[in-house]
Amino acid sequence: MLAFRARRLAVAIAFSLVPLAALADNVSVRFDFSDPATAPFPTDRFTVRDSSQATFRRVSLPKPDCAVRVSDCQDIDVINTLDGFSTQPRITVPFDGDIDVTSVNSNTVFLVNLGDTLTLAGVGHKVGINQLLWDPATQTLVFESDELLAEHSRYLLVVTDGVRDASGKPIVPGHFDGEAAVAFERDLSDYRRDLRDALRMRLTGGQKIVAASLFTTQTISADLQKIAQQIKQSTPPAADFIVGATAGGPVRALFPLTSVAGIQFNRQIGTAPTFSASFLPTPALNVVPGSVAQIAYGKFHSPDYETAAKYIPATPTLSGHPAVQGTNELTFQLFIPAGAKPAGGWPVAIFGHGFGDSMYGAPWTVASVFASQGIATLTINVVGHGGGPLGTLTVLLNGGALPVVINAGGRGIDQDGNGNIDSTEGSSAAPPRTAIASRDGLRQTVIDIMQLVREVEVGIDVDGDGVPDLNAQRIYYSGQSFGGIYGTILLGVEPSIKAGVPNVAGGSIVEVARLGGFRPLVGIGLATRIPSLINVSDPSGIAFNENIPLRNLPPVINNVAGALEIARDLDRLEWVQQAGNPVAYAPFIRKQPLAGNAAKPVIFQFAKGDKTVPNPTTTAILRAGDLADRATLFRNDLAFLNNAAVPKNPHTFLSNIGVAAAANYAVGAQQQIAVFFATHGGVTIDPDGPGPFFEVPVVLPLPETLSFIP
Numbered sequence: 001m002l003a004f005r006a007r008r009l010a011v012a013i014a015f016s017l018v019p020l021a022a023l024a025d026n027v028s029v030r031f032d033f034s035d036p037a038t039a040p041f042p043t044d045r046f047t048v049r050d051s052s053q054a055t056f057r058r059v060s061l062p063k064p065d066c067a068v069r070v071s072d073c074q075d076i077d078v079i080n081t082l083d084g085f086s087t088q089p090r091i092t093v094p095f096d097g098d099i100d101v102t103s104v105n106s107n108t109v110f111l112v113n114l115g116d117t118l119t120l121a122g123v124g125h126k127v128g129i130n131q132l133l134w135d136p137a138t139q140t141l142v143f144e145s146d147e148l149l150a151e152h153s154r155y156l157l158v159v160t161d162g163v164r165d166a167s168g169k170p171i172v173p174g175h176f177d178g179e180a181a182v183a184f185e186r187d188l189s190d191y192r193r194d195l196r197d198a199l200r201m202r203l204t205g206g207q208k209i210v211a212a213s214l215f216t217t218q219t220i221s222a223d224l225q226k227i228a229q230q231i232k233q234s235t236p237p238a239a240d241f242i243v244g245a246t247a248g249g250p251v252r253a254l255f256p257l258t259s260v261a262g263i264q265f266n267r268q269i270g271t272a273p274t275f276s277a278s279f280l281p282t283p284a285l286n287v288v289p290g291s292v293a294q295i296a297y298g299k300f301h302s303p304d305y306e307t308a309a310k311y312i313p314a315t316p317t318l319s320g321h322p323a324v325q326g327t328n329e330l331t332f333q334l335f336i337p338a339g340a341k342p343a344g345g346w347p348v349a350i351f352g353h354g355f356g357d358s359m360y361g362a363p364w365t366v367a368s369v370f371a372s373q374g375i376a377t378l379t380i381n382v383v384g385h386g387g388g389p390l391g392t393l394t395v396l397l398n399g400g401a402l403p404v405v406i407n408a409g410g411r412g413i414d415q416d417g418n419g420n421i422d423s424t425e426g427s428s429a430a431p432p433r434t435a436i437a438s439r440d441g442l443r444q445t446v447i448d449i450m451q452l453v454r455e456v457e458v459g460i461d462v463d464g465d466g467v468p469d470l471n472a473q474r475i476y477y478s479g480q481s482f483g484g485i486y487g488t489i490l491l492g493v494e495p496s497i498k499a500g501v502p503n504v505a506g507g508s509i510v511e512v513a514r515l516g517g518f519r520p521l522v523g524i525g526l527a528t529r530i531p532s533l534i535n536v537s538d539p540s541g542i543a544f545n546e547n548i549p550l551r552n553l554p555p556v557i558n559n560v561a562g563a564l565e566i567a568r569d570l571d572r573l574e575w576v577q578q579a580g581n582p583v584a585y586a587p588f589i590r591k592q593p594l595a596g597n598a599a600k601p602v603i604f605q606f607a608k609g610d611k612t613v614p615n616p617t618t619t620a621i622l623r624a625g626d627l628a629d630r631a632t633l634f635r636n637d638l639a640f641l642n643n644a645a646v647p648k649n650p651h652t653f654l655s656n657i658g659v660a661a662a663a664n665y666a667v668g669a670q671q672q673i674a675v676f677f678a679t680h681g682g683v684t685i686d687p688d689g690p691g692p693f694f695e696v697p698v699v700l701p702l703p704e705t706l707s708f709i710p
Contacts, residue, residue, distance in 0.1 A: 331409025352483025
């Protein structure tokens with residue numbers, strides 16, 4: 001009787017959406033809620049109520065046979081800790097027959113924001129769709145929302161009878177099986193209200209709604225917001241500069257550049273321990289001769305929210321508070337400009353290095369130009385970078401002075417137990433939580449920089465005279481690649497940074513890797529899943545074809561076996577990693593600052609045809625934050641045409657001071673940053689003036705293709 005009554009109620013809802021005359025034996029949307037693939041997804045049908053979450057829900061996906069689909073079960077264990085669905089979801093709508101995919105567009109299928117779960121903000125905002133694919137084998141329509149969705153908000157997916165079947169007839173309301181009907185009865189009042197509200201908004205252009213799915217997006221910012229508040233409420237000990245060791249005892253690690261003969265970096269690369277020796281690029285500090293006066297090293301303590309397995313445990317997003325797991329003692333590096341120190345101290349730019357780099361790489365290439373504009377440069381190593389913790393710097397001094405040895409601040413670990421410490425080892429979560437990847441390494445790095453900002457606010461006294469040497473009111477941020485990625489997150493949550501310039505940043509990490517030079521890493525991940533998802537026969541064993549269209553292209557008809565499974569896997573990874581995705585934080589920079597934060601002046605620098613962080617991943621940030629007017633595009637295609645010695649991959653255009661054909665572009669881009677900071681975010685120069693090599697701002701439309709130089 002219950003099932004019969006539920007079925008009757010559910011069908012009544014569906015039938016109420018269209019005139020009875022329109023009902024025929026036509027194609028309809030499937031509503032079999034026994035599996036996420038056999039009904040519109042995402043849907044709150046696969047959640048449970050949880051009052052401790054900001055969404056008042058928690059995801060509860062069913063598991064497959066875990067003896068067979070081991071990796072899927074591991075991923076779902078992580079997914080089921082989340083409080084909602086992705087803010088950039090891959091949406092699937094299965095049908096019981098073929099449709100005319102050309103009839104699908106943002107007028108016939110779309111999303112409606114039903115409001116923030118805490119404030120109701122955003123009610124009524126309509127969101128279109130993009131990146132359409134039709135899979136004939138499963139009769140499933142796949143697409144993404146045309147824009148980033150708001151965090152902890154409820155959305156209604158709407159399918160109208162503007163969608164036509166293969167014969168050209170309008171599709172009709174779907175039918176619900178017994179289980180689906182019971183589910184509908186359970187949430188009947190929610191669905192009826194939301195459908196009624198959607199119809200009242202008159203967003204369908206006269207078309208009839210024939211199918212709908214209600215889902216709630218996950219919370220993105222809660223953990224970092226709470227941690228930022230904890231850091232701001234603390235008063236940490238002052239940074240310590242007595243970190244140098246000599247044969248005569250401890251010394252202050254402050255060195256006039258003219259006194260430095262060289263700095264040897266003994267990077268720990270193995271647990272034996274073993275080391276690799278090299279010299280730091282001290283000549284780079286003379287790009288503008290005489291601009292850098294001193295180099296300093298110090299240490300501070302930062303709360304560590306990651307476990308030994310390199311993930312941050314999930315906490316309820318409404319009532320929970322992330323727990324400190326330990327403390328990191330971190331080494332920082334500071335380049336001090338020449339000249340008289342301004343009243344209040346030197347303005348300071350924290351610079352974030354890239355993936356596989358360290359604070360002994362790219363920060364050295366920008367410090368001289370920054371210093372020429374009176375900006376000090378401050379930097380630390382990212383989680384998992386800089387070699388092992390036993391690495392050292394040996395500062396060799398002129399005039400026979402004793403060498404000074406400093407801990408190099410390496411943060412790498414031997415995570416896989418093979419005795420080696422690779423350049424990024426420890427930056428991602430360990431199995432079985434591999435779906436988290438670098439999400440929490442990125443967030444922990446943001447936490448470390450927020451703690452470093454707090455150190456500047458408390459007062460960084462470099463020379464020990466009792467007077468702060470850095471201006472706590474003039475803290476800025478710039479970072480390259482990975483540094484631009486976690487830097488975008490940082491700019492979205494840290495209120496004390498006054499302006500920022502992320503360089504060649506993109507998101508999500510999954511998309512960056514899939515579309516660019518890190519694609520083999522994605523292939524390795526797919527090949528090592530149990531079972532493997534590799535669908536291309538290739539000697540490498542890691543080639544794959546996911547058949548995901550880029551934006552703004554015609555619909556794709558899928559004819560690649562296994563592509564949908566790969567796309568689903570990649571979407572799940574992106575979903576898990578959204579809280580560490582710069583795209584998800586872009587709105588908080590200027591468009592919709594978090595509570596207590598002000599909008600920040602920024603420049604987003606990127607390069608056409610970037611093969612490492614492809615253009616569509618950067619434009620995702622720009623679109624999410626409405627930041628196109630703040631974007632500077634380096635036209636590497638034109639630079640290469642002008643001089644074939646310019647690197648084909650412009651990813652490192654900011655730091656290419658050692659490449660003769662590219663050095664002027666690097667210095668120009670650095671000058672844009674330095675002038676921007678020197679004017680407190682007030683002046684944005686064009687690095688080549690009236691020349692064609694920089695677009696300031698980028699000329700619309702945004703570049704959504706790869707544009708690689710072959």
